[in-house]
Amino acid sequence: MDVISVDNYIGSKDDDFTAAFQAAARALNNYDFVFVHVKPTDSMSHDGDARGKAMIIERVDAGIRRFLEEAPSDTYIFITCDHATPITVKDHTGDPVPFMAWGPDVMKDDVAQFSERACAKGFWSRIRGGIDVMNIIANYLGTLEKFGE
Numbered sequence: 515m516d517v518i519s520v521d522n523y524i525g526s527k528d529d530d531f532t533a534a535f536q537a538a539a540r541a542l543n544n545y546d547f548v549f550v551h552v553k554p555t556d557s558m559s560h561d562g563d564a565r566g567k568a569m570i571i572e573r574v575d576a577g578i579r580r581f582l583e584e585a586p587s588d589t590y591i592f593i594t595c596d597h598a599t600p601i602t603v604k605d606h607t608g609d610p611v612p613f614m615a616w617g618p619d620v621m622k623d624d625v626a627q628f629s630e631r632a633c634a635k636g637f638w639s640r641i642r643g644g645i646d647v648m649n650i651i652a653n654y655l656g657t658l659e660k661f662g663e
């Protein structure tokens with residue numbers, strides 16, 4: 515994977531998420547897969563800063579909205595976390611994390627929010643992050659070996 519540097523996107527609470535997601539949308543002209551890592555939500559959780567974490571999530575949400583405006587219409591989006599960092603614990607835990615898949619032929623479930631509790635009631639509630647996520651992505655991108663005859 516290549517690293518795409520974005521001005522004012524260094525993993526801090528002041529990151530420019532809109533610029534990062536715009537760069538991701540542009541990168542899809544040259545790449546089949548783009549990964550955007552968001553660090554400050556974890557940092558805010560380590561600090562126990564619920565308000566700061568909420569503000570970061572709102573800014574990330576705005577960045578994703580911009581991404582959707584600029585990305586090709588056949589783009590898939592997968593959103594998840596590599597671990598939970600509850601504000602109350604201020605550290606990583608083994609709690610389940612939400613996973614979202616969105617794209618042209620992704621089957622919809624009834625989940626209308628992206629949160630640990632809401633996503634636990636959806637199609638993806640039983641996946642194992644470190645084992646299943648890349649296979650799910652590869653399946654939608656058509657790069658996974660066909661299952662069955």
Ligand SMILES: [Zn+2]
Binds near residue numbers: 556557560599606
């Ligand atoms: Zn952490």
